[in-house]
Amino acid sequence: MSFVQAAPLLGNQYRDDAVLRSYLRRVLGAQTLAAIEPDLDALGQFAADAWAAARAHVDEEPALTHWDAWGERVDRIELTRAWRAAAPLAARHGLVAAGHETTHGAAARVHQFALVYLYHCASEFHSCPLAMSDGAATAIKASGNAGLAAHALPHLLSRDPVQHWISGQWMTENTGGSDVSHSETVARLVDGQWRLYGRKWFTSAINAQMTLALARPEGAPPGADGLALFYLEPRDVQGRWQGVTLDRLKHKLGTRELPTAEIHLDGAPARLVAAADHGVRAIAPMLNVTRTWNAVCATATMRRALALAEDYAQRRRAFGKPLAEQPLHRATLANLRAQFEAAFHLTFHVVELLGLAQADKANEAQLDLLRLLTPLAKLWTGKLAVAIASEACECFGGAGYLEDTGIPQLLRDAQVFPIWEGTTNVLALDFLRALRGADGAQTLLDAQAQWHAQIESAELAACVRAAVACTAQAGARLQSLAHDRDALEASARDLAFAFAQSLASSLQARHADWALRHDNDGARAAAAQRFARLASATSGPPAADT
Ligand code: MFK
Numbered sequence: 434m435s436f437v438q439a440a441p442l443l444g445n446q447y448r449d450d451a452v453l454r455s456y457l458r459r460v461l462g463a464q465t466l467a468a469i470e471p472d473l474d475a476l477g478q479f480a481a482d483a484w485a486a487a488r489a490h491v492d493e494e495p496a497l498t499h500w501d502a503w504g505e506r507v508d509r510i511e512l513t514r515a516w517r518a519a520a521p522l523a524a525r526h527g528l529v530a531a532g533h534e535t536t537h538g539a540a541a542r543v544h545q546f547a548l549v550y551l552y553h554c555a556s557e558f559h560s561c562p563l564a565m566s567d568g569a570a571t572a573i574k575a576s577g578n579a580g581l582a583a584h585a586l587p588h589l590l591s592r593d594p595v596q597h598w599i600s601g602q603w604m605t606e607n608t609g610g611s612d613v614s615h616s617e618t619v620a621r622l623v624d625g626q627w628r629l630y631g632r633k634w635f636t637s638a639i640n641a642q643m644t645l646a647l648a649r650p651e652g653a654p655p656g657a658d659g660l661a662l663f664y665l666e667p668r669d670v671q672g673r674w675q676g677v678t679l680d681r682l683k684h685k686l687g688t689r690e691l692p693t694a695e696i697h698l699d700g701a702p703a704r705l706v707a708a709a710d711h712g713v714r715a716i717a718p719m720l721n722v723t724r725t726w727n728a729v730c731a732t733a734t735m736r737r738a739l740a741l742a743e744d745y746a747q748r749r750r751a752f753g754k755p756l757a758e759q760p761l762h763r764a765t766l767a768n769l770r771a772q773f774e775a776a777f778h779l780t781f782h783v784v785e786l787l788g789l790a791q792a793d794k795a796n797e798a799q800l801d802l803l804r805l806l807t808p809l810a811k812l813w814t815g816k817l818a819v820a821i822a823s824e825a826c827e828c829f830g831g832a833g834y835l836e837d838t839g840i841p842q843l844l845r846d847a848q849v850f851p852i853w854e855g856t857t858n859v860l861a862l863d864f865l866r867a868l869r870g871a872d873g874a875q876t877l878l879d880a881q882a883q884w885h886a887q888i889e890s891a892e893l894a895a896c897v898r899a900a901v902a903c904t905a906q907a908g909a910r911l912q913s914l915a916h917d918r919d920a921l922e923a924s925a926r927d928l929a930f931a932f933a934q935s936l937a938s939s940l941q942a943r944h945a946d947w948a949l950r951h952d953n954d955g956a957r958a959a960a961a962q963r964f965a966r967l968a969s970a971t972s973g974p975p976a977a978d979t
Pocket residue numbers: 558560561564565602604605610611612613614637657711713714717718720721723726727730853854855856859863
């Protein structure tokens with residue numbers, strides 16, 4: 434009998450996740466945790482079951498049929514099995530609703546994103562339309578458009594699978610996805626009804642019941658300020674497309690179960706979300722929410738990659754013992770774990786701040802911090818998810834390169850995180866934009882000092898001293914470049930990574946100290962110390978880069 438490798442298995446992804454459970458014990462009251470735990474447990478089991486089932490249908494993709502048998506243009510989308518299963522589950526567990534409900538006060542976002550974190554990988558990127566739905570609900574609330582809110586929010590925030598709607602986000606045109614100022618879609622007011630004409634180049638979740646779209650009202654000036662934000666329902670109550678033609682579905686590197694279309698708009702009926710200009714300003718609340726989803730889903734991908742690699746290391750023997758007992762493999766996994774845990778704490782701190790802001794419980798400094806940390810978390814976790822997914826593939830040797838093991842999909846899917854919702858460079862420049870509104874790096878240093886105030890362990894205190902030194906160094910560099918815009922922009926990426934890593938290291942150390950004291954859990958402290966070493970090796974003073 435020749436050798437057969439043991440495939441990696443996943444258990445309940447809530448019960449098995451010591452990092453998530455430890456974090457939730459710290460930030461949620463026992464009563465809140467007990468109330469939400471059945472949902473967390475159910476989604477943890479969903480993740481385990483979906484991994485086992487997915488190996489039977491690795492290559493599923495949605496299908497677009499343009500014409501029916503009788504010659505009528507129908508543009509019908511057939512969704513995959515995973516998507517059909519994920520949609521009702523998302524509604525019932527409140528993956529969007531939980532973030533907007535008041536039951537758990539400022540903890541609403543922690544509740545919601547813990548669910549998202551467990552749901553994401555198993556959902557085959559059904560998380561994408563949920564992110565856009567959450568973003569759309571947030572932008573509609575911020576717009577103050579009471580009529581639209583009364584119409585759309587009961588659907589977006591419903592827990593009833595029949596009532597629940599998902600939203601699209603139609604920004605990107607052929608002219609560009611980062612610089613939207615050249616958008617060519619035109620809005621015409623015809624007999625009191627706005628109608629959109631043009632072409633949208635990336636429309637994810639084209640099966641969505643509604644969408645928000647940027648378009649230029651006829652006669653408005655060129656540039657971003659001339660764009661307005663519109664609300665559309667692309668299909669009528671019979672399900673027929675209204676002034677929308679689907680040209681084709683995109684052929685993508687990953688996220689293949691997500692139907693992303695190229696479309697033409699020819700008189701699609703729309704209504705204004707806010708004023709007939711400054712559409713980018715109106716859609717910004719949506720972007721900040723979808724960027725938070727991006728960071729949470731990137732972190733969930735890291736955790737999945739690690740869970741599979743760690744499980745396999747127990748099963749796979751080479752050179753006379755399991756991989757888990759080989760010192761170099763063990764160190765490789767420990768580095769991945771340290772980075773993942775740091776990313777987890779930065780991401781969930783953004784989540785906490787979002788919850789505070791939404792519940793009107795955030796002070797000025799916390800609002801500034803939220804604005805600064807959102808692009809940092811998005812850009813750093815996006816890149817890290819790709820790096821960790823790539824290392825995880827390598828942990829499986831040749832099997833990690835075979836599509837039908839399900840492992841390469843992790844890497845193909847991860848590559849979307851640094852691209853959509855703003856590339857790494859767009860986000861680094863957004864961080865500079867946010868710094869202009871805040872008190873520069875001082876906001877970050879002040880926050881860091883507060884996080885450190887309660888740390889008792891001497892080893893962890895040493896970690897945070899190193900982190901503060903990195904933040905201060907990056908802050909000094911920022912200041913030295915303040916009068917040379919080109920040099921500042923050229924350094925924006927290095928600066929953003931330096932800040933992201935030093936702040937993540939502090940947040941991770943703060944939690945590790947708590948876990949030592951409350952749970953006698955030394956594993957979190959070991960990971961925090963390891964990350965501090967990795968971060969200070971990579972994020973020393975950013976080099977001049979012009
Ligand atoms: C599973 C995970 C889920 C992920 C969801 C997947 C969904 C996929 C769908 C897509 O990928 S859609 C495409 C996503 N595209 C982007 O994310 C756009 C990338 N480009 C940018 O982010 C640009 O920075 C942006 C278009 C937002 C702005 O560029 P501009 O034209 O140079 O704008 P400008 O003049 O700097 O800003 C306009 C206004 O918006 C300003 O306010 P004022 O008008 O009051 O001065 C800015 O302050 C404000 N603003 C811009 N970004 C902001 C913001 N405000 C708050 N937060 C921000 N992030």
